[in-house]
Amino acid sequence: MAFLDVSKLTKSYGSNTVVKGVSFGFDKGEFISLLGPSGCGKTTILRMIAGFETPSSGTVMVDGQDITSLKPNQRQLGMVFQAYALFPNLNVGDNIGFGLKIAGVPAEERRARVVDMLKLIGLPGFETRYPYEMSGGQQQRVALARAIAPRPRMLLLDEPLSALDAKIRVSLREEIRAIQRELGITTVFVTHDQEEALSISDRIVVMNAGNIEQLGAPHDIYNTPKTRFVATFVGQLNNLDVTVADPVARTVSLDGQIITVPNLPAGISANAAMVLTVRPEVLSVGQRPGNDVTLNGTVEDVTFLGSVIRIRVKLGHNVVSLDTFNDQRAAPPQRGEVITVTLAGKDLLVLAN
Amino acid sequence: MKQNRFWAWVVFLAGAAYFVVPLAATFEFSLRMRRDYYSFDSYASVFSDPAFQATFSYSVVIGLFAIVMGIVVVVPAVYFVRLRMPWLRPFMEFVTLLPLIIPAIILVYGYIRLYNSSSIIPFTGSALGTDILLVFAYVTLALPYTYRAVDTGMRTIDVQTLTEAAQIAGANTVQIITSIILPNILVAVLSGAFLTFAIVIGEFTIASLLNRPAFGPYLQNIGANRAYEPAALAIISFIITWGAMGMINVLGRFAPRTSARTD
C-alpha cells in the first residue's frame, strides 16, 4: 500500500465539480508535484489532503490511516503557504516552535529543535527576529522550518515560491529539495510553473479541469506526453501538418518528403491528414548523428536568448521553431537565409487531442 | 466548525435583541398618546409645533455651514500634506484625533471663556458671532471623521499622478483642486458631510451652553415637559440618522475602487 493514497477524490461546489474522481498513490519519501493551470483543481486536492476542504466523495489515506474525516489539527501534516503566513506577533523562534508548543514539547527541547531547524534552513541566530524584519525568501524558509519542526508525516507546499523574485525562487527551490532529501519526508508540491515541477519532483501529476492528464517522472512527462494538453503545458511544441503515406510501413508525407514515424498508431487510413508534434530541441541545424530526416527551410526570425538561440524556420507550409546552443565562434543565421534542418523520425510525437 | 457557527448565531441574536428592543419599545410608546388605541398623534403634535420647525431648520442650516467649512479647512490641507509636506502627516493625525479625546463640554467651556464679549475676538458677544462659533465647534466635532474620509479618498486616487498629469496639461493649483481633486474625492467628501450632519443635527451640549435655539436643546426641553412626544422625537431622530448613514452606504457604491498605489 502506498504511503499517500488518494482514491476517487471528488469535490463539488454546487453544480461546479472542480475535482473529478482523482486517484493516485505515492511512496514514502517521494517528492510529488501537482502541476496544472489555475483552476485545474490542484490546490483543492492539496487542501483536501490538509483537511481545509471536505471531499464530496473519495478518501485520503496516509500511512495506512484514513484521514478523510479528521480535522486539520489531527492530521500531523506540515504545510507551507504561498504568502508565507508567518504569525506576525511571534518571533522566528516562536513561529518555528509553535507546533511543538501545541504538542506539549518542553521549552528546553523546543529551543534545541528551533536551533537545529534554523541551522537546516541556513538562518542560524535568527530566533529573535520578527517576520517583518526579514525578506520574502527568509520568511518562506522560516515557514518551511515551522512546517517541518514538529516532524510531520508529510509536507504540503502550496505554491510556496510564486511570491518570490525569480532568482530566489530558483535557489530556494533547490534548497527545499535538498532539505526534503535530507529528511526523507514525503512532500506534495502544488505549482503552475512547469519548470519548477520538472526540476524538483520525483514524479509529477499533470492536471487539467479536475482530472489527471498524466502521472509520471519528469522526463516521461516531457519526452513522452500522453496528451496534447500535457505536451503544450509542459515545454514548447511545434506542429507539423502531414498526410499519411503508408499506414503499414508507418510513413507520412511532409511536403512530399516521405518520413518514417515509429510512433504512428495502427488503423489509420492512407492519405489522412494529421498533425505531428516535435519539441524545439529535437530539431537541429545541419546534420546530427541519428537524424534520418533532412529538410530545407528559410529562416523567418531569430531570437537570441543568451545560451540558447531560438530560430523560426519555414519548412514548406509549416513554420517551426527550433533551439540551438549559442556558438561564440559562429554568427547566428540571418533572416531569409536558407538552412538545413534535420530530425529523427522516432522523435516525432502523435498526440491524442 | 458547526459549534463555531452556533455561537456566532447566539451572539448575533442576543446583540440584535439588545438593539432592536429599545427601538420597538420607543415606537410602541410613541403610539400610546390616545388612551385606548394606537395613534400617530404624538408625531402630529411634534410636526405641528412651530418650535420643532424653527429649531430643526436652524440646526440644518448650521449643519450645512459646518459641512462647507469642514471641506474648506480639511481638503486643501490633506491635499498639500499628501503631495508636498508628508512630514506634517503625524501632526495632522494627532490634531484630528484630539476632538475624540477632549470632551465637547471642555471645548465649549474653553470657547466661552476665551471668546467672551470682552475678549479680542468676542464671538459670544452677538448672536451672529455665536452662530459662527457654533459652526466652528461642529467642524471641530466632525474633524476626526471628515479628515479620515477625505484622507482615504485621496489615498485611493493617487493624488501625485493626477496632479502631475494636470500640471502637464497646464492647470494651476486652484484649478487642480477644484476641477480634478474634488470631483474625484466627491464620494469621500459627501460621506464626511453626511456623517457631520448626523453628528450635528441633534447635538445638545455645545448648542445648549452657547444658548443657541438648536434642535438638541429643543429635544431636551420636550423631554423634560412632555410624555409621548419624546418617544416620537427619538424615532424621528433615529430615522434621520439612519437616512444620513444610508446615504453614506449608497455613496460607497460609487466610490472609485481603482487604486494605483496602496501606500
Add this chain to the structure above:
Amino acid sequence: MMIQAPASPAPPRRLSFEWLGVAPFIIFALMFLAFPTLYLLAGAFIGRDGQFTFDNIAALFTDQIIAAYWISIRISGASAILGAAIGLAMALAIIRGRLPAPLRAAVMTFSGVASNFAGVPLAFAFIATLGRLGLVTIILKTVFGLDIYRSGFNLLSFWGLTLTYLYFQIPLMVLIIAPAIDGLKKEWSEAAQILGATPWQFWRYIGLPILWPSVLGTLSLLFANAFGAIATAYGLTGSSLNIVPILLYAQIRGDALQNPGLGAALALGMVLITACANIIYLVISARSERWMK
C-alpha cells in the same frame, strides 16, 4: 523620470501656495482646539485675584466632586470594557462566524447609525424601554411578575447608565475593530490548525494577540467617549445625576455666581483622566506592538 532637477529649493511662489493651503487647517486647529483648551486648563491654576494658585485643584477634593469622578470613571470604564468585549464578540460573529453575508452588511450599517444615535433621543428611547413606565419594565411586571424597580434597578443608576451607554459603545467597537478582524489572514488560522492548534489555541496565541493593540486603542477611545458624554445622561436625568460632565455643565451654567477656577479645575481633571486612559493605551500597545512595522 528622465532627468532629475537639481535639488535646489522650490520657487518661493509654490512654497507659499502650499502653506496657503494648509494655513486654514492650522489656524483652525489653534483657534478652536489648542487655544481654548489650553486657556481653560491654565485657568485651573489662577485664583479670583488673578494670581497663580493651587486652591482650585484643592477645591476638587470634596466628597461630592470625588464621588462624581469616581462614578464617572466606573461608568465609563464599565461601558468601555463591556462595549469592547461585546462589540468584539459581535464583530467576530458576523465576520468569522460564517453567518449569511447580508447580515454583515446590515450589522455594519446599523452600527454606523447606532454609534451616532447618542444623546437626548437615546435617553428617550431608554426611558420608553426601561423607565418606570417603559415597555420592557411593564412586560416584565405584568407577564413575568418581576418588578425590576422594586428589586433595585434604576435607569438613573450606575447599571442603568452603563446599559444605555452600551447602545453607542458596542456599535462603535464593531465599526473600529471590523477592519482589524478583516486583516487577520485566513492562512494564519490554517497554519495554526495544520500545526495542531485547536480554534481556541489559535485565538489564544495568534488571533487575539494580533487584535490586542486595536482592542486596547478602541478601549481608550470608548472610555473617553463615555467620560465626556453628557447629553445622554442629561436627557435621562436632567441635572440630578452626580457625574463629572453634568457637574461641569451645571458649573458653566451658573458660572457668574460660582468660582470659574473650580470649573477649570474640573475640566482639567477630565482631560487628565482621558489623557491617562490614552497614555495607558500607548504604553501597553508599545509593548505589544514590537512585532509591528
